[in-house]
Amino acid sequence: MKNLKVSIFFLLFLMVGTSVSFAQDCDSELYSNISLKKLNDGYTFIKSFKIDGKGGQRKDIEYTCVFSKDTKYRIIMQSKDDAATGIVATLFDAKRVELATSFQANKFYEGWIYVCKATGIYYLRFSFKDSNSYCGGAVLGFKR
Amino acid sequence: MKKLNIILLAFSLLLVSSAFTRPKGGNGDDVSNILQSIPSPIEISFLIKEISSQYNGSSLNNPKFVENYTMSHKKALNLGIYSTDLGYANLYEKNQDVINYLDAVRSLANGLNIGQFFDYDAVKKLASSSSNLPELLKQTQQNMDLINKHLKDQNRENMSILILTGSWIEAMYLTTLVYEQTPNVKLKEKIGEQKIAVEQIQKVLDFYKTQPNFEGIVADMKQLSLVYSKITIATSKGKSLLTESNGALVYNSDAVSSVQITDKDISLITSLVKGVRGKMVK
Numbered sequence: 001m002k003n004l005k006v007s008i009f010f011l012l013f014l015m016v017g018t019s020v021s022f023a024q025d026c027d028s029e030l031y032s033n034i035s036l037k038k039l040n041d042g043y044t045f046i047k048s049f050k051i052d053g054k055g056g057q058r059k060d061i062e063y064t065c066v067f068s069k070d071t072k073y074r075i076i077m078q079s080k081d082d083a084a085t086g087i088v089a090t091l092f093d094a095k096r097v098e099l100a101t102s103f104q105a106n107k108f109y110e111g112w113i114y115v116c117k118a119t120g121i122y123y124l125r126f127s128f129k130d131s132n133s134y135c136g137g138a139v140l141g142f143k144r
Numbered sequence: 145m146k147k148l149n150i151i152l153l154a155f156s157l158l159l160v161s162s163a164f165t166r167p168k169g170g171n172g173d174d175v176s177n178i179l180q181s182i183p184s185p186i187e188i189s190f191l192i193k194e195i196s197s198q199y200n201g202s203s204l205n206n207p208k209f210v211e212n213y214t215m216s217h218k219k220a221l222n223l224g225i226y227s228t229d230l231g232y233a234n235l236y237e238k239n240q241d242v243i244n245y246l247d248a249v250r251s252l253a254n255g256l257n258i259g260q261f262f263d264y265d266a267v268k269k270l271a272s273s274s275s276n277l278p279e280l281l282k283q284t285q286q287n288m289d290l291i292n293k294h295l296k297d298q299n300r301e302n303m304s305i306l307i308l309t310g311s312w313i314e315a316m317y318l319t320t321l322v323y324e325q326t327p328n329v330k331l332k333e334k335i336g337e338q339k340i341a342v343e344q345i346q347k348v349l350d351f352y353k354t355q356p357n358f359e360g361i362v363a364d365m366k367q368l369s370l371v372y373s374k375i376t377i378a379t380s381k382g383k384s385l386l387t388e389s390n391g392a393l394v395y396n397s398d399a400v401s402s403v404q405i406t407d408k409d410i411s412l413i414t415s416l417v418k419g420v421r422g423k424m425v426k
Contacts, residue, residue: 046187066340068187069333069401093399099384100395112393118379118401119337142187144194 026052031078031137038076038110043141051077051087051126053134060127065140067116072143075111075124077102079136084110086131089138092123103129111138188315188334189235195331196322199236203321204229205314205425207241207248216256217357220303221424223252224310232318256303261291302352309345309361310424317421320414335410336403339372364420371412376404 028050039045051061067073075091077084085108091100099122102109108129128134205225213219230245246264253259295303316338323331346369353362382399 044190068337070330071187091395099397100386100393102393104386104393109393112395113389114384115394115396117397118382118399119340119377119403120379120401121340144187144190 025055026080026133026135028052028135028137031080031135032139033137034078035076035110035137035139038078039074039139039141041074041143043072043074043143046140046142049124049126049138049140051079051136051138053128053131056128056131056134058134060125062123062125065122065124067114067119067122069117069119070144071116073114073116074141074143075102075114075138076141077111077126077136077138079108079131080133081131081136084108084136086128086133087136088127088129090125090127092125093118094121094123096123188319189231191330191334192232192319192322193235195328196326198322198325199233199238200318200321200325201233201238201241203318204232204241204245207244209425210248210251213252213255215357216303217306218424219252219255220306221310221361223249223256224307224312225314225421225425226252227307228311228314228318258291258294261294302355302358305348305352306361309349309365312341312345313417313421313424316413316417320410320417323410324414332405332410333403335413336375336405337377339375339377342369342372360423364416364423368413368416368420371409371416375409378402378404 029048031051032048036045036048049061049063053059053061075089077087077089079085079087081087084102088101088103088108089111090098090102091112091114092098100112100114102112124140126136126138205222207226207229210222210226213222226245226248230242230249233241233245250259250262250264253262292301292304295301316335319331319335323335342365346365349358349362349365352358379399379401382397384395384397387394387396
């Protein structure tokens with residue numbers, strides 16, 4: 001019984017320790033900065049996004065955005081794993097209909113361009129898929 | 145100087161837009177999520193510049209009035225207002241006005257004890273180097289995140305809301321002013337689309353409605369909401385079509401939105417915004 005208690009204690013200790021370690025390990029700003037360098041072709045930076053899955057505790061991270069009509073939006077991501085490996089950016093409209101995803105034909109793309117013709121609220125979700133690091137960053141740019 | 149102008153414009157607009165993203169209230173996550181959905185003033189400013197070449201410097205809040213704002217809530221509101229004015233002056237490359245508004249912003253920021261986050265020398269230095277603009281914008285956003293965190297840590301997150309409200313009202317004021325001078329379908333639609341922002345700001349202000357000096361602002365925004373409640377944004381159903389261009393995924397949506405807004409609605413909004421803004425700068 002005593003051994004069991006000690007084991008549970010160590011297990012809990014390790015879980016807490018691991019969680020803290022993962023939380024500290026994800027430097028989202030570093031990956032947003034790398035993404036920013038890839039935001040080109042005349043896109044103006046609007047915002048950066050932290051993609052920190054807290055070591056796997058969070059499976060996805062969602063942000064609410066307002067997109068305007070007659071505007072192109074570009075999302076670019078960088079994963080700690082490599083390029084955009086392990087992270088999928090998905091765009092939904094206000095009714096939660098999927099409009100765009102960065103995972104196509106079993107391949108992780110570094111982002112997408114969305115040509116918007118309808119002003120409204122959209123949901124931008126970053127999901128982890130077979131990720132090792134659960135960590136990354138992204139930037140959003142626009143072009144009229 | 146042109147590059148400095150662009151950078152300062154971006155800096156001031158990010159000051160405003162970043163204030164929208166992180167503030168937390170009693171229901172921190174709710175507030176943060178709502179604020180995040182407010183449209184970026186960067187996009188609106190680009191549209192104004194596209195439409196009008198006329199600079200309305202005399203319509204902006206006089207930077208000399210900065211000494212009049214002694215109460216914290218007035219400082220926060222006018223920090224938002226001056227930030228928008230700074231961005232506007234930059235947009236039209238009015239260099240002396242830019243410097244005056246930069247001083248006004250710095251003065252109010254110092255007055256709110258957040259001046260340490262505004263590194264103007266660094267901004268000017270970066271502007272004179274070959275550093276690229278996007279990187280500077282990114283750095284500015286990170287600094288603004290620190291400001292919001294600082295305000296939250298000090299239980300002054302309500303200041304973020306006031307900065308946001310002031311900046312939004314000034315942006316609306318300038319937009320309606322440009323529309324009066326240069327009626328334009330796109331601008332009319334953009335004014336109507338602000339229905340989304342009005343609703344979101346109203347929701348956030350409601351979290352703080354019992355706090356000192358919020359009563360009047362909440363009442364004013366409710367009046368504006370009432371006018372906007374008659375305006376509709378209709379969106380047709382559509383699908384996204386995927387293509388690939390130079391290795392990038394491109395989604396073209398055929399869903400189209402349209403705004404139903406009358407000239408009478410525009411007049412009412414213009415008048416209300418002018419009134420609310422008048423109280424703020426007084």
